[in-house]
Amino acid sequence: MGEAATAPAAVRATIGDSEFDRDTAVTRRAPGVYDIDLSAGWTIISAVNGGYLLAVLGRALADALPHDDPFTISAHYLTASQPGPAVIRTDTVRTGRTLSTGQASLFQYDEEGAEVERIRVLASYGNLDTLPDDVRTTAKPPAFPPMDQCFGPQDGPAPVSGSSAIADRLMLKLDPSTLGWALGAPSGKGEMRSWFGLADGRDADPLSLLLAVDALPPTAFEIGLKGWVPTVELTVHVRARPAPGPLRVSITTRNLAGGFLEEDAEVWDSADRLVAQSRQLARARLS
């Protein structure tokens, strides 16, 4: 508080002391059972962002399992979450030396107070810091314009759809070549690219990568679709602990067919390392 009073604008939030950390904090009620109050700060239109929800579940599993980091986490989205109280029930499936596997479900309550399941997750955790240093990747970072040539919600007349709460918590700077949709001229290519950070300056960690992969406008906008693109399933692989500094998130859709599409995301850190890969299956509302 004293620091905030002396230098409010200049103080960057840190991992462990930030909006994201406070809003994903879970309280252990019993072994494997956690309470959380889902924050209204991560909503888009009226829905709670799916990446924020995945980070909440990921945090509960990090507490319940003997390993810290989600190496691979798969979420099936069942019903729409709302800001407010929720309970997470975890189940330790298997514990091993280098990997452990767990399951978690997030529930909210209907009018009679009965539990309604929102999301179910299956995940294998490990410790990123114990992995060997070998990198034989052939993946190359996507071409990105410098951040000062990219555009976010703060830069113009609603270039990003709506002025929802989550926009205030994120630092998004979209590649103008994937912003045609905002000007009424979608490119027709299923691509979306953005610089990504948290607005309070907190650096990325494995849990915030779960948010990063699902925080950009849908690629469907650039294909010419409008409206909501609800996630059916989202799987994230976290491959390395991200270096400090802004991330680059590149999302690609190659196959829109039968009313469904995939969104493949890759996340690169400031050290040019591929730190996360994800794929989701989403429903398209064909216009």
Add this chain to the structure above:
Amino acid sequence: MGEAATAPAAVRATIGDSEFDRDTAVTRRAPGVYDIDLSAGWTIISAVNGGYLLAVLGRALADALPHDDPFTISAHYLTASQPGPAVIRTDTVRTGRTLSTGQASLFQYDEEGAEVERIRVLASYGNLDTLPDDVRTTAKPPAFPPMDQCFGPQDGPAPVSGSSAIADRLMLKLDPSTLGWALGAPSGKGEMRSWFGLADGRDADPLSLLLAVDALPPTAFEIGLKGWVPTVELTVHVRARPAPGPLRVSITTRNLAGGFLEEDAEVWDSADRLVAQSRQLARARLS
């Protein structure tokens, strides 16, 4: 196309009456509980193939859920399965009009007869035949040589590792440009491509696509690694019912780092339609 490589038409197996159908048949013991005898016919070296196991679990869920086809199915592999008796326990998580979600676990038995969990799966099912016909895909089929310029286990001195049981049940014809590893000269590129079918001529269906995505030699061989590449997690999206005829399976690895790698598979049918996409996280044994 491909008739020469499959069995004569008079004795071709059909969907519902084939080795694959018999070896994935589950017997309902109680609501949501199924018995199966895992076949030794789908082993590679000493392990039961992960795609075959996924098809077995997928078949149990198709019976347990109100929808028929796995739209997205995620499996976490816990312990190594062995040929022999197993029990599958399913849980219906949510049923909706167009999608239903279920969970399934496959167990085998230790020396004392106690259940040991082998795999846990979370999946959302729908009915492929009810989807709209729209296809706006930008994905293009990968370049493949004609089948008669490709090579399988039957074509030479063990170009495919070992002469394991599964090789007798599959029609695999590998693109020679991804066969360098078999000649001691891996390309260094994380690519593997093969024509794919079932040896008895049975055509593909959504369940056999779950096998197809995990049936090729590991891309790690072309990166220069040897030995086993155990799957941690495998997620498959089935996007369309495959047309009759051989499939083309293309697998890519872009990121080998920290002792793990992803394998991205896409499966194309004879009508040039992208019928399945998958990604797995696997462990690399660094040599």
